[in-house]
Amino acid sequence: MDNFRSLRVMDVFKGLFQTVGIDYPSMRTIVGLKLTMDERRIPVVFSQTKLKEGNQFLKSLGLYVLYGLATIPFLYFGDSVMLQMGIVFGIAMFMIMTSLIADFSSVLLDVRDRILLAAVPVDDRTLNAAKLVHVSIYMTLIALSLLGIPSIVILVSKGISFFLLFLVMMIFLMLLIIALTAITYMVMLRVFDGERLKDMINYVQILLSVGVFVGYQVLVRSFEFVGLTISYEFSWWHFLIPPLWFAAPFEWLLGGNTSKPLIVLSIVALIIPIIAIWMYIRKMPLFERDLQKLMSEARVGKQQHPVMMKFWEWVLCKNSEERASFRFSWQLMKRERDFKLKVYPSLGIGFVAPFLFLYIFLSDGTWEDMITSNTYFMIYFGFLIIGPLAMMLSYSSKFKGAWIYAVAPLTSVSYVKRAALKASLAQLFLPVYLLQAVIFTVFFGWRIVPDLVVVLFSAVLYAVICYAIGAKGTFPFSLPMGESVQSGTAKQIILMLLIGVFVGVHILMSKIPYGTPIYLVVIVVGCLVGWNVLLPVKRKYV
Amino acid sequence: MQTEPIISLRDLTMEYPGKRVLDGISLDVFRGQIIGYIGPNGAGKSTTLKILLGLIQDYKGTVEIFGNDLRNEDQDVKRRIGYVPENAEIYDTLTPMEYLTFVGELYGMKRAAVEHKAMQLMTELGLEEVLHTRISSFSKGMKQKVLIISSLLHDPDILFLDEPLSGLDANSVMVVKDILAMLAASGKTIFYSSHIMDVVEKISNRIVLLYNGKIAADGSFDELKCQGEAGSLEMLFNQLTGFNEHQQTAKRFVELVTGGDVDG
Numbered sequence: 001m002d003n004f005r006s007l008r009v010m011d012v013f014k015g016l017f018q019t020v021g022i023d024y025p026s027m028r029t030i031v032g033l034k035l036t037m038d039e040r041r042i043p044v045v046f047s048q049t050k051l052k053e054g055n056q057f058l059k060s061l062g063l064y065v066l067y068g069l070a071t072i073p074f075l076y077f078g079d080s081v082m083l084q085m086g087i088v089f090g091i092a093m094f095m096i097m098t099s100l101i102a103d104f105s106s107v108l109l110d111v112r113d114r115i116l117l118a119a120v121p122v123d124d125r126t127l128n129a130a131k132l133v134h135v136s137i138y139m140t141l142i143a144l145s146l147l148g149i150p151s152i153v154i155l156v157s158k159g160i161s162f163f164l165l166f167l168v169m170m171i172f173l174m175l176l177i178i179a180l181t182a183i184t185y186m187v188m189l190r191v192f193d194g195e196r197l198k199d200m201i202n203y204v205q206i207l208l209s210v211g212v213f214v215g216y217q218v219l220v221r222s223f224e225f226v227g228l229t230i231s232y233e234f235s236w237w238h239f240l241i242p243p244l245w246f247a248a249p250f251e252w253l254l255g256g257n258t259s260k261p262l263i264v265l266s267i268v269a270l271i272i273p274i275i276a277i278w279m280y281i282r283k284m285p286l287f288e289r290d291l292q293k294l295m296s297e298a299r300v301g302k303q304q305h306p307v308m309m310k311f312w313e314w315v316l317c318k319n320s321e322e323r324a325s326f327r328f329s330w331q332l333m334k335r336e337r338d339f340k341l342k343v344y345p346s347l348g349i350g351f352v353a354p355f356l357f358l359y360i361f362l363s364d365g366t367w368e369d370m371i372t373s374n375t376y377f378m379i380y381f382g383f384l385i386i387g388p389l390a391m392m393l394s395y396s397s398k399f400k401g402a403w404i405y406a407v408a409p410l411t412s413v414s415y416v417k418r419a420a421l422k423a424s425l426a427q428l429f430l431p432v433y434l435l436q437a438v439i440f441t442v443f444f445g446w447r448i449v450p451d452l453v454v455v456l457f458s459a460v461l462y463a464v465i466c467y468a469i470g471a472k473g474t475f476p477f478s479l480p481m482g483e484s485v486q487s488g489t490a491k492q493i494i495l496m497l498l499i500g501v502f503v504g505v506h507i508l509m510s511k512i513p514y515g516t517p518i519y520l521v522v523i524v525v526g527c528l529v530g531w532n533v534l535l536p537v538k539r540k541y542v
Numbered sequence: 543m544q545t546e547p548i549i550s551l552r553d554l555t556m557e558y559p560g561k562r563v564l565d566g567i568s569l570d571v572f573r574g575q576i577i578g579y580i581g582p583n584g585a586g587k588s589t590t591l592k593i594l595l596g597l598i599q600d601y602k603g604t605v606e607i608f609g610n611d612l613r614n615e616d617q618d619v620k621r622r623i624g625y626v627p628e629n630a631e632i633y634d635t636l637t638p639m640e641y642l643t644f645v646g647e648l649y650g651m652k653r654a655a656v657e658h659k660a661m662q663l664m665t666e667l668g669l670e671e672v673l674h675t676r677i678s679s680f681s682k683g684m685k686q687k688v689l690i691i692s693s694l695l696h697d698p699d700i701l702f703l704d705e706p707l708s709g710l711d712a713n714s715v716m717v718v719k720d721i722l723a724m725l726a727a728s729g730k731t732i733f734y735s736s737h738i739m740d741v742v743e744k745i746s747n748r749i750v751l752l753y754n755g756k757i758a759a760d761g762s763f764d765e766l767k768c769q770g771e772a773g774s775l776e777m778l779f780n781q782l783t784g785f786n787e788h789q790q791t792a793k794r795f796v797e798l799v800t801g802g803d804v805d806g
Contacts, residue, residue, distance in 0.1 A: 303639065303674040324647030327640070328633075335635035335676070400631035406597045408648035409620035477633070 004035050006137045023126045030122070030130040031137070061145040067095055068146040072153055081255045085247035088150070089173060093243055096142055096174070098204070098211065100135070100181050128284045132178075139174055162254055169246045172273045176242065179276030186283060189290040202337050210348035214356070238265065245269035306330070312426040317419060321411060325419030329393075329476060330427055338397045338481045343389050343428065350385035351432045354378040354440075374510065376444045379455055380503045382429075382436055383462055387495040389424050390466035394479050402478035413475070414535040420476035421467050421535075429459065450516050451506070457523045458502045461530045466495050468534040546609065548573050548700060548731045549594065553603035556589055563589050565755035566603070571733060576726045578746030579735040580775075582783050585752045587735040588628055591702050594733070595625055607700070621649060624693035628704035628735075630685040634677035638664060638688045641677065642695060649696035656695060663691045667717070682709030690718065694725075701725065703734035707741055719745050743775040751782055758782045 007028060017024050074087040147170060155163040188197055238244045238261075248265035251257045280287075309330045317323040333339055357378045361370055396402075405416060437452045469491060509515035547570035556564040563586040571577055581587050592598045593605060596612060605612040610619050633641060639660060646656030664673055667687045677685060686709050693701060701722075707715050722745055726732055736742050742749060743763055751759040751766075759766055759782055766778055780786060 320647050320650070320653070324644050324653075328636075328644040331636055331640050332633060396633070398631075398633050398635065400627075400629075401633040403595075403597060403625070403627050403631060404645060404648070407595050407620065407623070407625050408645070409617035409650070410648065411617065 004032060006035070006141075007032055010133065010137075017129065021125060022129045023122065026122045027126050027130045027133065030127070031134050034130070034134050035137075061141060064095065064099075064142055064145040065149065067091075068149055071147070071150050075150065075153065075157075080251075082244070082247050082251040082257075085250045086241070086244045089169070089243035089246045090241075092143070092146055092170075093173060093177060094211075095146055096139060097177050097181060098207075099142060100139065100177065124285065128281075132281075135178060136174075139178065143170060143174060162250070165249060165253065169249065169269065172269060173242075173246050175277045176273035179273065179280045182280045182287065183276065183283075186287050186290065189287070198337060202340055206341065206344040206348065210345055210352065214352055239268070242272075245272070306334075308427070312422070316422045316426060319415065322415040322419045325416045325476075326423045329420040329423035332396070332477060333424060333427055336397060339392060339395070342392050342395075342481075346388040347385050347428060347432060350382045351436065353381035353384060354436060357381060358443075371444050374507065376440050376448045376451065377503055377507060379433075379436055379440055379452070380458075380499055380506075382433055383459060383499045383502070384496070385429050385432060386425075386459060386463050387466050387470075387492055389428055390421065390463055391470035391491070393420050393424055393467065393476050394471045394474050395481050396477035396479070397481045399478050399480045402475055405475045405478065412537045414537045417467070417471065417476060418531070418535050418537075421463060425460070425463055429463070433459065450520065451510065454506060454516065454520050454523055457520070457527050458506070461523060461527045462498065462502060464527075464530050464534050465498065469495065547571060547606075548608060549733065550606040551590075551603065552605075554590070554593065554605060555602040556586070556593065556598070556600075557602075562755055564593075564601070567752075567755075567757055569750065569757065569760070571731060573731055574726050574729055575748050576722060576732045576746050577734070578742035578749045579733060579752065580737070580739070580742055580749065580779065581735075581752035581758075582785075583737075586755055587752055588704055590752070591625075591704050591733070591735060594702060595623065596620070621696065622699040624696070624698035624701045626686075626689045626693045626701075626703045626706050628708075630682055630689060630709070632677060632685060632689060634680070634685070637674045637676055638669065638691075639673045641688065642692055645692045646695045651696060659695060660691065663694070664688075667691065667714070683711055683714060686710055687714065690721075699730055701730060701732045701734070703732065705736055706734055707736065707738060715741065739776040739779060749775070751779065753783050 010028070010031070014024050017027065071088050071091050074091075075084055077084055077087065151163060151166055151170075154166055188200055192200060245265050245268045248262050248269060252262045252266050309327060313323050313326050313330075317326050333343075355378075358370065358375060361373075361375050361378075365373075405413070410416060433456065437456075440448060440452065506519065509519035549569070549571040551567050551569040554564055554567040554569075555562070567590070579587050579590065589598065593601050594607070594612075596615065599613075607619050608622065610616045612619075636644075639657065642660035642664075643653060643656050646660065647653055651659075661670070661673060664670055667690075669684060669687060672680070672684070677688060680688070686706070690703075690706060693703070706722075707718060710718060719741065722732055722734075726747070746763070748762055749759070749766060750757060759778070763775060766775075780788065
């Protein structure tokens, strides 16, 4: 437990901590314990890959190094140092802040501290300091891996003064990020109750996953749109963009631009972080008190009347057993955060992907070219939702509740499985697909509607294949969430290749006369056969 | 009095890798009995219950419920059984209403009927306020009540309960005890495991003690008392499981805590 390098670095500042009245040995023990526990935690960045031993966070740092490499080109982008550094700080701020929210909400919002450590004779100041140090250690690590290589590049190519200024600005940026994140949480804790807050955090985590995917696609292409010789001109709204504050000193001190707004921006870059962190430290006790909300969840709920659920239940289910399971699955998917965390990112990606590829097509061709072409087959990228969705159906963080399936007198286990799959498609895939289909119809005209119907039925067939491969005969929501990460990436890749098969056959059929209607019939029959073979309804005599 | 056993175990044996949990258990349970199934931790109580419910299938020996061999997986048998699992395992992101309707419907009840019955039962146990609140925010006792209701919704003939009273407050324990007694009086059979000897002593009309995978004692509390010199079930339990050094253990423990000698 004492073998953390970061703890030894912390020891250097021992005197500093003690002068502000912190019980250093206790704080060191607490931080050490937390680092030990972190070795057993998996960060969001890794949620899609394998479950491994060791501090997953440290391993995920490699990813940040890669992201950091992506910032290097911006250092030489255009002529304006303001713009260069603005972009670099912007990326750093986005990456660090999102990872802080996604991976470290559990640290910032840890209520176990209160229960377990409140009884121990350690004062609040020390406890809070431990929390702050714990978060800072990780932030420093993220910042180092993100900007380590870029800062070496800076040192070599832009000289020592640029490098030193960069370091100072990074420290202030980090102070601002910690304070900003904490203050955001403070406000959220004020406004929302525990359950709602956890939902909000969930959405931030989902946003992060989608943001990274879309962000990089767009970033790569942004070179083409922005001219290369832009000189910096001040506008009042630049005060609202924190990365520009931190870029201002570079333009002022190193670029020799001594206009007044720049100097004001530079001062803001120094003062705001200090004020923010000072506010955070002052308000910390209040924050801790509000944290109690996370524990007290006794909220008297109202009965909900989900219209969509009732509609689809009525349309899609045959008997009461299937209907009961349908509602059950629907409600569970709506509520389970771990499920959402694993599935919603792919929902976002699945929605965006078709448009993203159309957009890429547009950068080479004209709008007229596009809408008369067969690029509407891009809508198949929406299928990216189905694979993870069908695979995740077997998992739940409350999988032990699955005894009910074994105990209940089911006429056929397939009804339960069918209901779960139907509920997942109706709740998550269908809304996304319908929206995509409407937008595509607006783009490409009525001519593509028959094809869109074919795609819909293909999705239904594809889903049952994914589910059969993913679930392997287990009941829905009956396996522990942690195991889901072990269910091979290989399987996911096979399922993705399968999408290619669907697209290929569909494109071929659309080329021959009457191909589409014939294929529609084939695919509908395929659906019926697929569902009945893979999820056969028979009496359960095992 | 009764001729046909409701539950009948013959030579029930269950082995996990490296460990024999149940070692040839034979037991007949009759209508209207409340069986208190006791034994030390890891004695195989929960395993027995899980076998009876069909949750574990690779056992040896025969198990018959209502004269049907369990291996035949008769759904009609399942319909007549209710179960409360240990540790309140439940899909707790749902509300009690949602969960209970789901369970009721799986047992073939009409939705409106389940909803009505669930509401009434919840109200009787003082939970009408939280009918539509997520179970995850409940205390252990409240969860336990929801599970007890879910096990009784379909009016089963046999009730299997694993630690049914854990987490309940004193008043709720009394209510549940009376519910069990009345259910048994109306001809239902109740088979439950527990660690709380006082309760087992009071509400069971038959006690089965499991030790080292075998039945170490079987009979009413009075019958068992006659076998040994023990005055309470707790003492009997200690005696039958060969544990008589609780005082020495306690003494050593306290000595370690205080770092000195204690007068035992």
